Amino acid sequence: MAISDLQLFSRRLDALCEERRSSDEAYSNLALAKAIGCTRSYITELRNGNRLPTYKTVLALGEQLNAHPAYFVGGRRDREPGSLPTRTVADKVDTLFRLVHPAHKPEMPTETIVARVRDHGRELADPLWTISTNTVNDIRSGRSANPTLRHLIALGVAFGSQPIYFFDDEFARRLEAQLGRHHALALLNVDGFRFRAADLPSSVHDEILLSLASALNPSAEVEAAIRAALRDGRDLSELDHGDSSRT
Numbered sequence: 440m441a442i443s444d445l446q447l448f449s450r451r452l453d454a455l456c457e458e459r460r461s462s463d464e465a466y467s468n469l470a471l472a473k474a475i476g477c478t479r480s481y482i483t484e485l486r487n488g489n490r491l492p493t494y495k496t497v498l499a500l501g502e503q504l505n506a507h508p509a510y511f512v513g514g515r516r517d518r519e520p521g522s523l524p525t526r527t528v529a530d531k532v533d534t535l536f537r538l539v540h541p542a543h544k545p546e547m548p549t550e551t552i553v554a555r556v557r558d559h560g561r562e563l564a565d566p567l568w569t570i571s572t573n574t575v576n577d578i579r580s581g582r583s584a585n586p587t588l589r590h591l592i593a594l595g596v597a598f599g600s601q602p603i604y605f606f607d608d609e610f611a612r613r614l615e616a617q618l619g620r621h622h623a624l625a626l627l628n629v630d631g632f633r634f635r636a637a638d639l640p641s642s643v644h645d646e647i648l649l650s651l652a653s654a655l656n657p658s659a660e661v662e663a664a665i666r667a668a669l670r671d672g673r674d675l676s677e678l679d680h681g682d683s684s685r686t
Contacts, residue, residue: 448497448511448588449488455504456486475499491588494528497606509606512592522609528591529581531605535598536579538618549575555597568593 459466468482475496484490492500501508501518508524510516540546549572560568570593577583578590588602595602603610 445491445589445592446488447513448491449486451506451511452500452504453486455500455506459504471500471503474503493585493587494591494605495585497588498524507607509603509610512588512602512606514603514607514610519609522607524606524608526608526611527581527584528586528605529579529584531611532575532579532594534615535594535600535604538615539598539600549579552594552597556593559593559596570594 456466456468456471467479468486469479472479472482476499477496481490485492485496497508497511500506501510505518507515507518507522509522515522536546552575553570553572556568556570560566567589570590574583574586574590575594578586578594591605592602594600595604600614601610604614605611
């Protein structure tokens with residue numbers, strides 16, 4: 440999501456408000472502000488693209504306007520059960536740290552994430568495209584539970600993800616499963632492996648990877664790292680049960 444795409448939020452918010460006004464003439468910026476607990480001027484600035492919201496404001500706007508929160512950043516519009524965000528931003532950021540890093544190397548330090556964000560800002564010639572080390576650490580730890588949309592988009596860029604990840608739990612599950620398998624293959628030094636039966640359950644994909652790992656006979660440390668990567672991918676619900684059957 441490029442810096443110009445930050446305008447997507449205001450465009451979609453404005454369109455949703457206009458739709459609501461067409462069906463309810465009494466609905467206004469003031470009515471929306473009262474519904475989500477902010478000021479009318481704040482709503483006006485959001486609609487005009489002069490301000491960006493916080494994470495919780497996006498959630499509140501989605502609920503009030505009957506749209507998925509991910510819709511404001513390019514995702515689905517329908518509030519599909521199981522897709523609405525229930526996990527914390529801290530949990531998702533921590534998962535990205537664990538899954539997005541070169542194989543056989545520790546996770547990226549916070550300073551690397553900050554540098555990636557700033558490099559992207561220089562490419563865009565936008566001095567506001569930045570984030571501090573303390574902000575990243577606070578978001579990851581949960582001390583900052585309501586980060587700005589700009590910071591979430593910046594973190595998405597740094598990790599090579601879309602901001603939809605933070606607002607759509609179904610999207611997050613699929614992305615984490617892919618990242619977990621990619622990281623597991625990288626630990627095995629396997630490149631270009633493809634699952635031909637794409638419709639197989641995720642648990643079967645994981646069992647295939649574990650069988651491949653067993654055949655390649657990696658060290659105990661690598662095998663443990665593979666299991667951790669898959670578990671971080673949220674698709675190992677049956678893995679521990681499978682372990683007991685292999686003894």
